[in-house]
Amino acid sequence: MGKKHLIIGSGSAGLSALEEIRRINQEDEIKMVTMENCLPYSPTSLPYLLAERIKEKDLWARDEAYFKDTNVIFSTGKRVIKIVPGEKRIVYHDGESESYDQLLVASGSKPIKPRIEGLNGHGVMSFHTLNDYHEIVGLLGSGSRVGILGAGLVGVEIAAALSERGCSVKVLEKEDEVLPFTFDKPVTDYISDVLSRNSIDIHTSKEVAEIKRKSNGLEIVCADGDGFYIDLVIICVGVASRISMLEDSGIKTEKGIMVDKRMRTNIEGIYAAGDVAESEDFFNIQTGVNAIIPTAVSQGKIAGANMAGKEVLYKGWIPMNMFNFFGNLVGSIGLSRQQGSREVMEKLGSKRRSFRRFVFDGDRLIGVMFMNEALDPGVIRYLIEERTPIGSYKDLLFEKPKETSRWLMLKREEEQSKYNT
């Protein structure tokens, strides 16, 4: 009998870890536990479900047959409340406990609740799970007035979705621009322009002080005295790692669970990956939680390989995001905001409709921000992650980003394959 791998959470990190363990080892026992009562799904796809781009039956990232084929026990409705590393077991909310040889904590994240008066109670929701979705859909009528707190990616994504469903949407943001931590001016200006043109009401630099219950709905009262009358509040001010179960376990945490390059925590046999893990970034600038799917997938892969006994090191995460709104596409990959003293090339297109910015560190590309530009984001990511020398082609890359990046990628691949054989 092989080892028993226990995976907490059925998100992207957990699933990719599972796949990697199975790729290396077909005998070990694998069990995946989730607190949800359904098949695995990604919270990322929920706004799209709200926008009715897919049906609920198409939401599931994996089906039952998958777990049968891979010989994995998939157990739902189990919330882990405690980890006891000394006895190598975990405790569920119903008091049952379960042993493990190797444990992966991939419990993901949960929405942050800001400190606002009147936040608890009917009509105020967060949007992170399928239950939230069902509840919100139940509360929505045609022409509902919805207030969204926070103009981050999830906030504007939901705003766009709800506006497509015919709701009247207001977005309130504390900072002075939309998507404040992902993009910066002039991209953010254009985004708020487009959103406003599509009848999404955006208010920046608005700190919400209180939510009042009125006879015909709710009132959001801001710190500057403004008030907005709405029916439903959705809180989208960000996510935090779900680590409450780790109390008294001795596992080191800060914002998330601290992990090394092999995704190991400070306690032997316990790994963490995804939104719950705090690790070093690709550029060796900071450690942090990078709560996006590509990071979760690669961290899960690394954790899975190491759990199965293979030593694989993580290269570090790079921030990347893409946002499609009303026929426009914006994206940012790598260090496209933190410019500092680095070499930056940028260009704003006519009518401020398109934009590109390339950030270089010496010979290497380290960040790209683009709006309505024909680019392959994956190819740009490749150039950054492979530390491809750009050399004298910086100007060409900037002038003809699509062709040049593809050519540089092909050139690099050619060199690599020569080196490998």
Next chain:
Amino acid sequence: MVDAKERGRAKQIQYLEAERKTMQGFYGTLISKYASCGPDCHLCEDACAKAKEDGKGSRIKTVHLSEVGFHGVLKCNQCSEPGCAEVCPTGAIYRNIEDGIVRINQEKCVGCGLCTMGCPYGGVHYDVAQKKAFKCDKCDGDPKCAEACEEDVLTYGDGRHLFESLGDEIQSHGVLTCQGCGEELGTRMALRTLGEDVIIFGGPGCSVVTFMGTTMGSQVKVPTMVGCMTNLPSIAAGVSRYFRKVGKNATLVVFAGDGMASDVGFQSLSGAAERGENIIYICLDNEGYMNTGAQRSGTSPYKSWTSTTPVGKYARGKRQKPKYLPLIMAFHGVSYVATASVSFPEDYTKKLLKAKTIKDGMAYIHLLCPCPTGWHSPSDRTIEIGKMAVETNYFPLWEAERGKFRFTHLPKSPKPVGEFTSLMGRFSHLTDEELEDIQESVNSRFDAVKYLTEREVS
């Protein structure tokens, strides 16, 4: 009785058909050369866009960068571990194991565009207006891009044959040997070194899978001939003499297993060596009849488990000591004799090049090929095991050029043979006394070669 026979035959045909299907399933569109498209040619893109009306655009992408003189094409590689599928939040992207094609289930695609970030090769086409991702599905086996291409940049066919016609490698990738096969490395390295101007002779054994294939034909790019175990050197000798007669310079290589060389086909080998036929004879020594189920051969090591020398209460593996074929060949007066190991590729390559220069007689190379299946060793430790065989003097590396013996690699402080035997299952039963016994026979064999290196023998 007849029924059973017929049923067996039908089953075999069914199996062969299934195998043929899997092998042919992995067809691919391949770009033949780096940067060889015509300037501003968009034929493939146009054909793709026309064929794929749903996606409002071509999946295949040309790259024209006249500033650096580059004109090429980008397409989906149909990866075995697709980066696009890994990051897809709804599992809409999947790889069909039947045909190897990576497809997108449009019902499940939410249009988040993450796949375009997951793919480093620009293989996903994202339609901003439709909010959907599209990618190449090889037109389900009839790609319009390859049809439209006028420059022979895009061709479509069996993946293995494409490799053979395009790559530098003489032996095809993905041959049918077991995982971790030492012999596969041995033939591959030999063909890399000897070049394309060779004719291969193979006989029944594992290597025949490579040279003949099962249903797919030969998996090497050079001419091959498969004979019987008993007559292979004679066949090669005949061909060699014909080439000499017509005044052509050809390198004839016989690949034979140790069973063929030392037992079944020894008489014809011995005869050809004694007559001085101009062939290169490479014995792929995996110390047993591994192809047929790990039976004992004349060169299986002392005390080792084989399927015909079992280990139990009374039997303790092979009772006899193995013949040392390279020395036997050296005393035939062969022009060049060498031992080699797949774990020492540089040494092996030098010996192959020397063998190729011999034009007046036979060159014999005895190559140790660890066999994970027959030796019961982990498939990822083949190289390590081959190394340990040399470091313990179990398999000394030497050559004899016209009677002059010389070690080509001498371990400074030889390790005890136990470090070699402990790496594999066929020796797992050994007691300390038995190990001592083996150590003694290893020592005496090494001493014999050492004695010869200190003298000239003719």
